Each structure stands twice: as structure tokens, then as C-alpha cells.
Amino acid sequence: MSNIKTENMNSNIKPPMFEENGKSVLTGFKVGEKRTRYAIIAVHDPLGFRTEVADYIARFMTNPTDVTRNTMFTIVNAFYKDTEILIASTGSGAPETEIVLMDMMYYAGVDTFLRIGTSGTQCPDVNVGDVIITSGAVRDEGLTKEYISPTFPAVANYELLVAMIESAEKLNLDYHVGITRSTDSIYCGQGREVNGYIPANQERTVEYWRNAGVLNVERETSAILTLPLLFGARGGAVNVACNSSITQKVGVTQGVDDAIRVGLDGLALLAKWDKIKEKTGKKWWYPGLEK
Numbered sequence: 001m002s003n004i005k006t007e008n009m010n011s012n013i014k015p016p017m018f019e020e021n022g023k024s025v026l027t028g029f030k031v032g033e034k035r036t037r038y039a040i041i042a043v044h045d046p047l048g049f050r051t052e053v054a055d056y057i058a059r060f061m062t063n064p065t066d067v068t069r070n071t072m073f074t075i076v077n078a079f080y081k082d083t084e085i086l087i088a089s090t091g092s093g094a095p096e097t098e099i100v101l102m103d104m105m106y107y108a109g110v111d112t113f114l115r116i117g118t119s120g121t122q123c124p125d126v127n128v129g130d131v132i133i134t135s136g137a138v139r140d141e142g143l144t145k146e147y148i149s150p151t152f153p154a155v156a157n158y159e160l161l162v163a164m165i166e167s168a169e170k171l172n173l174d175y176h177v178g179i180t181r182s183t184d185s186i187y188c189g190q191g192r193e194v195n196g197y198i199p200a201n202q203e204r205t206v207e208y209w210r211n212a213g214v215l216n217v218e219r220e221t222s223a224i225l226t227l228p229l230l231f232g233a234r235g236g237a238v239n240v241a242c243n244s245s246i247t248q249k250v251g252v253t254q255g256v257d258d259a260i261r262v263g264l265d266g267l268a269l270l271a272k273w274d275k276i277k278e279k280t281g282k283k284w285w286y287p288g289l290e291k
Contacts (some may be wrong), residue, residue: 010248026099027075027088028068029107035077036084037274038267039110041100041224043092048118048256054089057260061085067073068156073100081268086110094223095183101227112270113228114160115237116263118256119180120190120209122245127257131175131262132215133164134237138181138191144226154182154225159270159285160236167266173258179213180237183223190217191245208247209267216241238263267287 018025029035042053044133049056058064061078067086068075074089086104090096097115104110119132126132137154139145144154161177183189188198191261192208209217221237226236240255273285282289 013237027103028074034109038112039086041178054087080264083268083271093140097220097223111233113235115224118242119216119239121241122206123215124246128249128251131266132239133177134180135143139222141184148281154222163266164272167262181214181217
């Protein structure tokens, strides 16, 4: 016979929020604090950055001030062309991305999230150093499945997508637009052998996704698209190809500055469009709205 007590089995028991003294223990945001609509999420990634990533991105901006520096996150508030933007650097993968994204949404009032980071490519048309603007993502990770069925699409917000494309065009960069695959594993899950071992279902994974037209693979984009969609917010991603399965080339930090410029110019442009929408009373931006 089971010893489990059943009298409270139907009660609404919930774990506590991670708060102490009116602040999030994880990200340092105050309860009820509202900062800005716009945020960049990046990863502590030696393939792309040789220094603290939030500080590196802030070099392109003005008036940077620290929000949080702890063992998990660095969060900096800064301005770019009069647009206030939070920059958060975090560990790799969807689970840590979830924490900072949800805290920014819950505490800081952010409703627009942009990933800037590195990725690998299996596409012969993409060179190491090229910028890849994500239109949608393969949810080949586990985190987002805790929120919604695997059949739910991970698509980029169209306003963010168009803003990034226009930004890349104005910067005259080599860029691509298409599907990104997000995984949990960086080794076998992305087709890399480990001591000669790779499971049978991953032996041809690079070829499989290349034939499907997927441009690149990394570990965060699907979360940054899916979670905002579920909560009425906007998500997008600008990644640089830092390695290629086709050429076997690895380009450490190559093209990262281009991805940052695309992201910052794109967010400033989006902020301009948001003001136009507010002024005209329109919910959705479209090209003719500026005229």
C-alpha cells in the first residue's frame, strides 16, 4: 500500500518564484520594474567573443550601465541611436536562455527579444563570416517542448525579420535569410563523432538538414522565437556562421561585429516603426505606413 498522503493531491501547489528582498535572485531585476521594450540575448561564447559578451556589444552603444553581474548572467543597459536596449549574456543552450528571457519579460517589461550569436552552417552557399537572419527554427531541443507541443511552429516576428533584412542591406553585407536548427547537443546532436562514436540516427544528420534547406545550427534561437510567441511578444535572431561542415573551416570571432551592427541598426529601425505605429494607431507595421 502506498504511503503517499492524498488529502492535498488536488490542491494548487506551486513552487516559489526566485525572489529575495523584492528582486529576482537570478537576474537582479526588481519586482514590478519596467525598463525597455528591447533586449539582446547573447551567449558566453569563445567562438564569437574573446571578452565578456555583454560588455563587448555595449562598446557599440552609449551610456552603458550594469544591471546584474553574477555567476550566471551579465546584464547591461545601454543606448543605440536613442533606443534603450538591455543586453544579457548567458550560458549556452535553451534552458539558460529561458531564465533570462522570462525574467526580462516578467520583471523588466521587455517584449522584443533578439539573439545575436554564432552558429555552424552545413549550407554550401553560406561562407564562414556570413550573417544569417532567421525566419524560422527547427525546435530540435527539449526546453520549448515543456511549454507547447512539438508541432507548434517557431517563427520569427515579421517586423523584427524585415528590420534585420533592411539593416543588413543598408550595411551592404553578405547575408542569408532562412531556417535555423536549434539543438541541445553540440557534439553527436549536430553530427560530430565523439571518440569514434555517433548514434545511427545522427550519422547523416548534417546531410539530412542540409537537404531540407536549413542554413545553420546552434542552441538558442528556437527558444527565443517560441517563448515570445506564446506570451504575445516578439522574437528574432541574427547569427554569424563561425564554422562550416562543407569546408571544415572555423572562423573564431569572424563576422561577429557584422551581426552586432545588423542587430543594433535593426532594433533602432524597429523602434522607429513602433513609434510610427503608436502615432498612427496601427497594430501592425507595413511598408506604406512610413509614407
